[in-house]
Amino acid sequence: MKASTAVRKDVDAGDCWKGFRPGDWLTSINVRDFIVRNVTPYAGNEDFLSGASQRTKAVWAKLQPYFADERKKGVLAVDAENPSTMLAHKAGYIDRENEVVVGLQTDQPFKRAIFPFGGLRMVEAGLKAAGFEPDARVHEAFTKYRKSHNDGVFDVYTPEIMHCRRSGIITGLPDAYGRGRIIGDYRRVALYGIDRLLEAKRAERAQLDDMWPTDEIIRQREELAEQMRALQDLASMAKLYDCDISKPAANAREAFQWTYFAYLGAIKEANGAAMSIGRISSFLDIYIERDLKNGVLDEAGAQELWDQLVQKLRIVRFLRTPDYDALFSGDPYWATECVGGMDLDGRTLVTKSSYRMLHTLHNLGPAPEPNITVLWSNHMPAAFKRYCAKVSRDTSSLQYENDDLMRPFWGDDYGIACCVSAMRLGKQMQFFGARVNLAKALLYAINGGRDEVSGEQIAPQTLPVTGDFLDFDDVMAKFDTTMEWLARTYVHAMNCIHYMHDKYFYERLEMALHDRDILRTMAFGIAGLSVVADSLSAIKYGKIRVARDENGLVVDYQNEGNKATPQFGNNDDRVDRIASDIVTSFMGKIRKHPTYRNATHTQSVLTITSNVVYGKATGNTPDGRRKGEPFGPGANPMHGRDSHGWLASCLSVAKLPYKDAQDGISYTVSVAPQKAHLSEGQLLDEAVKAFDVYFDRGGFHMNLNVIDKETLEDAMKNPDKYPQLTIRVSGYAVNFVRLTPEQQRDVISRTFHGQI
Amino acid sequence: MSTVQALEPGSRHDLRVGISPDAPDEGNIKDEEGAFGYCHSYETSSRYDGPGLRVVLFVSGCLLRCTYCHNPDTWHLKDGTYVSVDHVLRRLGDFAPALLSLGGGLTISGGEPMVQLAFTRRIFAGAKEMGLHTAIETSGFLGDRADESYLSAIDLVLLDIKSSDPDTYRRVTGRDLAPTLRFAERLASLSKPVWVRFTLVPGATDDPANVDGIARFVAPMKNVEWVEVQPFHQMGSFKWKAMGLEYKHLNTPPPSRDLVNRVIGQFQAAGCQAR
Numbered sequence A: 001m002k003a004s005t006a007v008r009k010d011v012d013a014g015d016c017w018k019g020f021r022p023g024d025w026l027t028s029i030n031v032r033d034f035i036v037r038n039v040t041p042y043a044g045n046e047d048f049l050s051g052a053s054q055r056t057k058a059v060w061a062k063l064q065p066y067f068a069d070e071r072k073k074g075v076l077a078v079d080a081e082n083p084s085t086m087l088a089h090k091a092g093y094i095d096r097e098n099e100v101v102v103g104l105q106t107d108q109p110f111k112r113a114i115f116p117f118g119g120l121r122m123v124e125a126g127l128k129a130a131g132f133e134p135d136a137r138v139h140e141a142f143t144k145y146r147k148s149h150n151d152g153v154f155d156v157y158t159p160e161i162m163h164c165r166r167s168g169i170i171t172g173l174p175d176a177y178g179r180g181r182i183i184g185d186y187r188r189v190a191l192y193g194i195d196r197l198l199e200a201k202r203a204e205r206a207q208l209d210d211m212w213p214t215d216e217i218i219r220q221r222e223e224l225a226e227q228m229r230a231l232q233d234l235a236s237m238a239k240l241y242d243c244d245i246s247k248p249a250a251n252a253r254e255a256f257q258w259t260y261f262a263y264l265g266a267i268k269e270a271n272g273a274a275m276s277i278g279r280i281s282s283f284l285d286i287y288i289e290r291d292l293k294n295g296v297l298d299e300a301g302a303q304e305l306w307d308q309l310v311q312k313l314r315i316v317r318f319l320r321t322p323d324y325d326a327l328f329s330g331d332p333y334w335a336t337e338c339v340g341g342m343d344l345d346g347r348t349l350v351t352k353s354s355y356r357m358l359h360t361l362h363n364l365g366p367a368p369e370p371n372i373t374v375l376w377s378n379h380m381p382a383a384f385k386r387y388c389a390k391v392s393r394d395t396s397s398l399q400y401e402n403d404d405l406m407r408p409f410w411g412d413d414y415g416i417a418c419c420v421s422a423m424r425l426g427k428q429m430q431f432f433g434a435r436v437n438l439a440k441a442l443l444y445a446i447n448g449g450r451d452e453v454s455g456e457q458i459a460p461q462t463l464p465v466t467g468d469f470l471d472f473d474d475v476m477a478k479f480d481t482t483m484e485w486l487a488r489t490y491v492h493a494m495n496c497i498h499y500m501h502d503k504y505f506y507e508r509l510e511m512a513l514h515d516r517d518i519l520r521t522m523a524f525g526i527a528g529l530s531v532v533a534d535s536l537s538a539i540k541y542g543k544i545r546v547a548r549d550e551n552g553l554v555v556d557y558q559n560e561g562n563k564a565t566p567q568f569g570n571n572d573d574r575v576d577r578i579a580s581d582i583v584t585s586f587m588g589k590i591r592k593h594p595t596y597r598n599a600t601h602t603q604s605v606l607t608i609t610s611n612v613v614y615g616k617a618t619g620n621t622p623d624g625r626r627k628g629e630p631f632g633p634g635a636n637p638m639h640g641r642d643s644h645g646w647l648a649s650c651l652s653v654a655k656l657p658y659k660d661a662q663d664g665i666s667y668t669v670s671v672a673p674q675k676a677h678l679s680e681g682q683l684l685d686e687a688v689k690a691f692d693v694y695f696d697r698g699g700f701h702m703n704l705n706v707i708d709k710e711t712l713e714d715a716m717k718n719p720d721k722y723p724q725l726t727i728r729v730s731g732y733a734v735n736f737v738r739l740t741p742e743q744q745r746d747v748i749s750r751t752f753h754g755q756i
Numbered sequence B: 001m002s003t004v005q006a007l008e009p010g011s012r013h014d015l016r017v018g019i020s021p022d023a024p025d026e027g028n029i030k031d032e033e034g035a036f037g038y039c040h041s042y043e044t045s046s047r048y049d050g051p052g053l054r055v056v057l058f059v060s061g062c063l064l065r066c067t068y069c070h071n072p073d074t075w076h077l078k079d080g081t082y083v084s085v086d087h088v089l090r091r092l093g094d095f096a097p098a099l100l101s102l103g104g105g106l107t108i109s110g111g112e113p114m115v116q117l118a119f120t121r122r123i124f125a126g127a128k129e130m131g132l133h134t135a136i137e138t139s140g141f142l143g144d145r146a147d148e149s150y151l152s153a154i155d156l157v158l159l160d161i162k163s164s165d166p167d168t169y170r171r172v173t174g175r176d177l178a179p180t181l182r183f184a185e186r187l188a189s190l191s192k193p194v195w196v197r198f199t200l201v202p203g204a205t206d207d208p209a210n211v212d213g214i215a216r217f218v219a220p221m222k223n224v225e226w227v228e229v230q231p232f233h234q235m236g237s238f239k240w241k242a243m244g245l246e247y248k249h250l251n252t253p254p255p256s257r258d259l260v261n262r263v264i265g266q267f268q269a270a271g272c273q274a275r
Helices: A031-038 A054-073 A120-129 A136-145 A149-156 A159-167 A187-209 A215-240 A252-269 A281-293 A299-314 A322-327 A352-363 A382-395 A403-410 A438-446 A472-504 A508-512 A529-541 A573-591 A611-616 A646-654 A680-696 A709-717 A741-749 B085-101 B113-129 B148-152 B166-173 B178-189 B208-218 B237-242 B257-269
Strands: A077-083 A111-114 A337-340 A372-376 A399-402 A414-417 A421-424 A428-432 A435-437 A519-527 A544-548 A554-559 A600-605 A668-671 A701-706 A726-728 A733-735 B036-046 B054-059 B081-084 B105-109 B133-138 B156-160 B194-200 B224-231
Touching: A031 A187, A031 A281, A054 A299, A077 A136, A111 A120, A120 A136, A120 A149, A120 A322, A149 A472, A159 A472, A187 A215, A187 A252, A187 A281, A215 A252, A215 A508, A252 A281, A252 A299, A252 A508, A281 A299, A281 A337, A281 A352, A299 A352, A322 A611, A337 A352, A337 A414, A352 A372, A352 A382, A372 A382, A372 A403, A382 A680, A382 A701, A399 A403, A399 A680, A403 A421, A403 A680, A414 A428, A421 A428, A421 A519, A428 A472, A435 A438, A438 A472, A438 A519, A438 A529, A472 A519, A472 A529, A472 A573, A519 A573, A529 A573, A573 A600, A611 A741, A646 A668, A646 A680, A646 B036, A646 B085, A680 B085, A701 A726, A709 A741, B036 B085, B036 B113, B054 B085, B054 B113, B081 B085, B085 B105, B085 B113, B105 B113, B113 B133, B113 B148, B156 B178, B178 B194, B178 B208, B194 B208, B194 B257, B208 B224, B208 B257, B224 B257
Parallel strands: A077 A111, A337 A372, A372 A399, A428 A519, A435 A519, A519 A600, A668 A701, B054 B105, B105 B133, B133 B156, B156 B194, B194 B224
Antiparallel strands: A399 A701, A414 A421, A544 A554, A726 A733, B036 B054, B036 B081
16 A cells, blocks of 8 residues: 555545645645645636547437436326435446446436425425325324424414415425535545545544533534434445445546535435535546546546536436425526636636536536536636637526625635525535515505505504505605514524424535534525515606505505606616615614524525516516516516616626625526627627626626527427527526426516627 | 606716706816707617627617618607706716726717717717717718717717619608718718618619619728628517508518628629628
């Protein structure tokens, strides 16, 4: 055994680390240190890339019938008998001969698993909706002997929270299934192996033995015990596939496999709405570079590893309910992977594997997953920026987030959970909290706390608007009171949810791949921002007469004054400032209330596809939006109101303050394929300039679609012609043909800008 | 423009904060003429109307009555919104940093910008102060009104030449061709960069002789950087209907790709840089 001299004696790494530059990562668990010391930044172009290998094509061909079947039938198979754990299923393969990265969620591809620890109700509803019978033994176990997260939450919810849930002012709360949005640092398994990680966990635990057993210390001891058990189970799971992951990965293939096993373990243990993989490209690139240098791997082999890992990430499946699908259509799971960005020393973290990851979209065709996220920095190599623009144009499958904005907050080794939530990998987690419907809150303010659809008293009774016209100052004062109440109720609900989730559905493996002492954020969200901003603007700059129904409830609005009131999305400060102020104001109200485990409050302006559901549950609004009409998604201006082109629209959204929305601000832009007199090269250069301008002005996020309305309309009529048509909706991408017709119509009705 | 309104006092874009409302405008433009004008709308993300990304301001008022016009709602001056030049420039200022980064600028189109000569003169001057590239889209019919100082604040002229034949020109626009040709020649003598725009309308302007005439006229002019063939489209027809006007081209199809290529070919054969 020729251990490197730099390696500590008690770490039996063998040759696994040979050739790597030593550093702090040898003596402590520190993946970031390993990356910055060993990464090979790449400033060249994409000419080195390889096509898909024969083996990749063979595996891909085996999967095609499943994809086709799924489009027709929906859920293909479920194991309803064995609740999912790392060891619940034997090894499964797609095409054992040709798979270079192995491992499935169950013993067969596309066979979904059940996760009753989150909530039995969700499991059984999901099974019934998909045409399968719930299992009697599972039912007995989770009704007689074992309580779920869902049961726990409903034991402690208040009647007020139940009202809010029902009326739709707070929805999508993770109180019935896995909360998700936790990213294990899956790279740790490849870099250190299970033995070393266990040793670190034992050391963390030993420190706690000396500490007085307060609630928090007892909880941490139990959690660490669970984490260590999870690491041992992960090693056993790998053994089912004939792999020994107790030691570090010795080459690129093992590094891919070990990292994927860790992720696979996580998705076998938790059915979170969003299960990001983190930031693996440039980490794994270090192994590829070493193998290339040693002559044991070539470019085709390197691309094969990426293509095959991505194939695995494209077939992750969870059993969901129809209610869930209405919120998050098209089976997303946010296996979000981040590429690009810069390190704290100003070097780029773009590597050849950043290209290889993007290139999977060419080799395997466009797809929504993994949710590839470019961490855009204006300092990234020009060639890579151009390549990103090209891949966007070809596939509409990328999203962009502002690394220059996030790096000062989160350092240079953060990942994106779900769509837009940044977190330091292995050092931070979040308590996910869906969102509140602020447009509805505004209507509650006008109606003294009564729901504008049902007439029910939901918020505490306050004085409703009494006159025939809305007065801006009066409405603002009332809205402020309503937001205070809403914020308090929302934090209250979140504390209940996450207390119970930790208790009954703790993510033991994902948390085993974190440090013991981490930053916890509690992520609150708002929907309907542009509706609220436009409504307040209409009240301020127009003259809004109210119409009441027979019960005195305000149900409609008529602008009898200046019709041309400023609307969000046109770079008009008069209304943009209202939108920014609402974000800051609601964040301030949220921050007033203490959180479970002292989590830091954050906020997102994000709706996923739930803008449709929220709109459906919301009455007429003073901005002229009709009852039931969808909201703009995320932070988007309302459909069609950003009428002065994408530049104006972008500049409005870029003004929203990230410091008060650290959980992310989602913005989706659709532009038609280029028709102006530009060559291919000029077009890409112009797109890059546009990105630079948007992000330089403080823009946080951009989902970019390069597609025209006509194609989408045709795809609605002839879905079979467009099996892989992918579009970005709000923070994620979907197969367009797998959206509900309602959501398809919503996407088509969004603003399409003529050109980039 | 949907956002035209009296300036909100105290806004951070209110450049007159702290100045008496009666204080005269400063700068080298002395007369009060052109302090207000009529605008139809604006767009911030055009890639057709000059180099880079363009903010395009459509002003109202036009003396031509082109039978295929896709903006007949800009014909009458007072159909536009009455706006102060301050407001226009303040709004332009909101976009100026981005336009500078994108290598773009301001294009004034219409309508016919030279109908409101003093107003557009002030806007161009303001845009130049922001360091922006400026362009005007014009029929050239009022070209005689554009003095040297007006043209000095304009970097590029998008000159619409609908026909080379006075009769065709009159039939299509209702006006004389001569002023346009005179303006083109003056621009050539000043070496002012020009993109000639030719709208290709099947049955109205597609006669090979008509195209050749323009090509022969333009080819010797070294200041003409591009001849742009713009295919007729039906996107403006709803406006004619909405305005209760009789639209002669209701059944005119857009030109085929072959026809467009033929016309571009004619320009190229004459020695023009055409697209």
